[in-house]
Amino acid sequence: MSLKYGVLGLLKGEPLHGYEVKNRFEAMLGGTWEVNIGQIYTTLQRLERDGFVRPLGPRGDRGKLQYELSPNGQKALDQWLAEPDSGPQQLHEDIYVKLLLATRIANGDLHGLLARQKRAYLQRLRDLNRLEERARRDGRVDLARLVRGALLHTEADLKWMDELSSERFGEEGAKTE
Amino acid sequence: MDGRTFFRAFRGGGGKNGMNSVGPNVAALARTELVRLTDVTKVYQGGITGALNGVSATIEKGEFTAIMGPSGSGKSTMLNLVAGLDRPTSGSVSVGGTDLGKLGEAGLARFRRDHIGFVFQFFYLLPNLTALENVLIPAQLKGSSATERASELLDQLGIKDVGDRYPARLSGGQQQRVAIARALINNPTLLLADEPTGALDTHTGEQVMELLGQLHRDGQTILLVTHDAKLATRNAARVLSVMDGKIVDDARLESPERAPSEVIRVRGEEASR
Numbered sequence: 451m452s453l454k455y456g457v458l459g460l461l462k463g464e465p466l467h468g469y470e471v472k473n474r475f476e477a478m479l480g481g482t483w484e485v486n487i488g489q490i491y492t493t494l495q496r497l498e499r500d501g502f503v504r505p506l507g508p509r510g511d512r513g514k515l516q517y518e519l520s521p522n523g524q525k526a527l528d529q530w531l532a533e534p535d536s537g538p539q540q541l542h543e544d545i546y547v548k549l550l551l552a553t554r555i556a557n558g559d560l561h562g563l564l565a566r567q568k569r570a571y572l573q574r575l576r577d578l579n580r581l582e583e584r585a586r587r588d589g590r591v592d593l594a595r596l597v598r599g600a601l602l603h604t605e606a607d608l609k610w611m612d613e614l615s616s617e618r619f620g621e622e623g624a625k626t627e
Numbered sequence: 628m629d630g631r632t633f634f635r636a637f638r639g640g641g642g643k644n645g646m647n648s649v650g651p652n653v654a655a656l657a658r659t660e661l662v663r664l665t666d667v668t669k670v671y672q673g674g675i676t677g678a679l680n681g682v683s684a685t686i687e688k689g690e691f692t693a694i695m696g697p698s699g700s701g702k703s704t705m706l707n708l709v710a711g712l713d714r715p716t717s718g719s720v721s722v723g724g725t726d727l728g729k730l731g732e733a734g735l736a737r738f739r740r741d742h743i744g745f746v747f748q749f750f751y752l753l754p755n756l757t758a759l760e761n762v763l764i765p766a767q768l769k770g771s772s773a774t775e776r777a778s779e780l781l782d783q784l785g786i787k788d789v790g791d792r793y794p795a796r797l798s799g800g801q802q803q804r805v806a807i808a809r810a811l812i813n814n815p816t817l818l819l820a821d822e823p824t825g826a827l828d829t830h831t832g833e834q835v836m837e838l839l840g841q842l843h844r845d846g847q848t849i850l851l852v853t854h855d856a857k858l859a860t861r862n863a864a865r866v867l868s869v870m871d872g873k874i875v876d877d878a879r880l881e882s883p884e885r886a887p888s889e890v891i892r893v894r895g896e897e898a899s900r
């Protein structure tokens with residue numbers, strides 16, 4: 451996920467100070483992505499270098515500097531927004547590799563691992579449900595939408611565990627070694 | 628046994644000791660055991676393998692427990708045994724301290740009427756009765772106080788306007804609410820729900836689950852069978868996993884207030900070009 455376009459998107463409409471960009475970005479993500487102010491300034495500097503944003507007013511104390519979107523930045527943002535995310539599916543949690551390894555080296559405790567992982571996913575679903583409930587109650591629509599996406603993902607992961615649990619490993623697991 | 632059989636059994640209930648005293652609102656703060664299954668097996672006639680193969684579990688008063696597992700794993704069988712709709716092949720089932728195996732047919736019917744509310748996937752409303760009349764089928768109270776209680780329930784479940792409609796003129800979600808009202812009419816000790824959202828779309832299913840959650844917060848003990856883990860974990864802090872007629876996991880979930888970043892982390896790319 452790109453901080454660069456996040457920053458561009460927030461600058462659409464009105465010029466902002468670096469710390470305002472940070473606050474709005476974190477608010478939009480509902481606290482699920484914390485950025486430090488240094489990252490924001492670095493991103494703004496690069497965007498300025500590439501001609502996507504312009505500082506308003508004289509350079510000096512960077513905390514006092516506001517940035518606005520340039521026409522080029524506007525174009526880049528529109529393009530990015532219109533483009534669907536394609537490319538490979540991102541699977542970054544350990545469990546994917548862990549499970550594949552467990553089918554061949556864990557000596558029969560694959561089912562133990564699956565059971566423990568299922569529990570962890572159930573707990574995650576519980577946490578997500580409670581977070582969604584709170585987000586909706588507090589009118590935090592963006593966060594509620596993110597949680598919804600996460601819930602559906604976790605459900606899919608849980609279904610995968612169920613599929614693996616009902617597979618018969620052994621003969622076939624040995625073959626792949 | 629399907630829903631229709633159930634309601635024949637329900638209506639045939641006999642006995643007249645009025646409302647049960649163990650209403651849902653006395654949900655115990657202290658942990659009180661409500662259901663106990665001990666080494667329960669169930670082999671259906673003509674069944675090749677057992678539907679339940681040695682199940683032991685206890686359910687406490689006030690708990691919201693979900694039962695999950697693949698198709699044919701024995702979930703409905705388990706629920707039916709707890710409801711006293713069927714008897715185990717071996718082992719024992721007791722509810723509220725009563726060993727159901729010690730009850731005769733009439734005793735079981737009375738037990739169901741006084742202590743069990745049952746909600747099914749396909750509602751099983753009687754088509755020739757209005758919503759309100761359906762709710763009243765198992766009612767122990769008679770006359771105006773029964774009607775009052777039924778109307779109250781319809782109101783509580785958000786369907787008071789449709790009391791005089793026939794089921795054919797109700798949406799699935801409304802029919803399920805009527806079925807829930809019917810299950811609650813006698814203040815059951817235990818509410819059993821077998822895939823109550825299985826025939827509903829996502830949104831309507833969520834509403835029905837929200838209702839069950841509300842009932843639970845008001846103290847109702849609920850045992851829910853579902854294939855939807857997202858929905859189950861909204862309310863259930865305990866999930867029993869069933870496979871091949873056995874309980875293979877008993878997950879007790881925690882419910883702390885966690886900060887968003889402890890629950891979800893949106894990942895940024897490393898500082899780019």
Ligand SMILES: Nc1ncnc2c1ncn2[C@@H]1O[C@H](COP(=O)(O)OP(=O)(O)OP(=O)(O)O)[C@@H](O)[C@H]1O
Binds near residue numbers: 677678697701
């Ligand atoms: N009345 C019956 N007579 C014979 N066999 C039955 C009967 N009811 C259930 N079974 C069998 O017992 C096993 C468990 O069935 P059960 O209905 O409890 O499964 P379940 O977990 O509820 O499945 P599903 O998710 O499909 O509803 C299955 O093999 C089923 O075929």
Ligand SMILES: [Mg+2]
Binds near residue numbers: 703704
């Ligand atoms: Mg079933």
